[in-house]
Amino acid sequence: MSTLDLPDPLTSRVLSQADAEAVYELAAAQEQADIGRVEVELADILSDWSRPSWDVATHTLGVFDGDRMVAYGEITGADRGDAAVHPDYRRRGIGTAVAGWMRQTALDLGGEGYGSPVPQGSAGDRLLDRLGYRVRWTSWVLDLPEGTEVAPRALPPGYAVRGATPDDYHAIHDVIEDAFLEWSVRERESYEDYHASVIGRPGFEPWNLRVVTDPSGEVVGAAVVLMFAGPPPEAFIERLAVRRDQRRQGLAQALLADAFAEGRSRGATRQCLSTDSRTGALSLYEKVGMVVGDVWLNRATGV
Incomplete structure (x- = not known):
């Protein structure tokens, strides 16, 4: 690890x-300052860090003031x-040093660079802009206004939406990865990493995975729903995908309606998801009544 240029x-x-x-x-304190609330949960860190492909000893760095982690x-x-x-x-050069590391x-890990998501207009956004990081894509967090619901969508004959079973887990991974790799330039996520970050996430319950099946019973669409304690209690659709050859039949809307209904039945009063400019899905979510809230920029260097 290279030595950071840090103030005494x-x-x-x-x-x-x-x-x-x-x-x-630390991440929660930054979110509170930048967007006025805390979205991150400890489970997010623990599940990410449990992926087999990830190594805490080579992928992380902490900055400390005595025993206190400050970056x-x-x-x-x-x-x-x-x-x-x-x-x-802030304003001590710490962010610049960490970005350089x-x-x-x-x-060193074999990449050409990296990108980081930052709230538009935040201190992190301004810092990376000054450092020459370009905007790779824009992400939007969309909320379903309180008191409204995504209208249920009738499914084609023989199709069904239901909670997943362990027998579906590999198929869910395949459907989601195939769809996301249509627009995401990266290596395919391994099933082991997917299992660790989704099914192995602290607090995971079987209902968190929703699927739509075709008349033969094959999984052709899937959604991953996370529950956050809040306040307010929140149902967040982390991933949603429909197989390419099964689109334009209302399956995505049916999954949305089902996922949010499941969250509401468990006390969620906020319902949201995120999408970005690579997917072309923003208009779909706006058409079902969702509205844009926070805007994030993925700023990158070298890629």
Whole structure:
């Protein structure tokens, strides 16, 4: 690990699994400052860090003031990284130092660079802009206004929407990966990584996976629904995909309606998802009544 140029008395070191809660608290403080609420959960960190392809010893860096973590960076995949600087420690050059470490680490791991999601107009967005990071794509968080529902969509004869069973897990992974790789330039996610980050996520319940099946019973669409405690309690659709040859039959809308209904039945009062400019799906979600809230930019260097 290269030595970071940090102001005294700050120090840096690689992280360990024992640092996951401190990373969560740091990311939460940054979100509170940047978007006015906390979206991240400790389960997000723990599930990401449990992926077999990921190594905490080579993919992370923490910056400390004594025993207190005040910034961190990690390369979470072949071309993605996440970072946070505590709001109390901004404007000290820490973010610039961490960004430099992330860029070099991505190169050392065999990539050409990396990108990071940052709220549009935030301190992180302005920093990466100054450092020359371009905007790769724009992401939107869409909310379903409280008191409204996605209208149910009649399915073609023989099709059904239901909760998944363990026998569906491999098919869900295939449907989602095939769809996402139509527009995402990356290596295919292994089933083992998918299992660790979704099914192995702390708090996972079988109902979190929703599927639509064709008349033969084959899975042709899937959604991953996460529940966040809030406040307010939230149902978030993390992934939703329909197989290419099964589109334009209303299957995605049927999955949306089902996923959000399942969340509401478990106390969710906020219902949302995110999409980005690579997918072309924004208009679909707006047509069913969802409205854009937060806007995030994926800023990247070298890719």
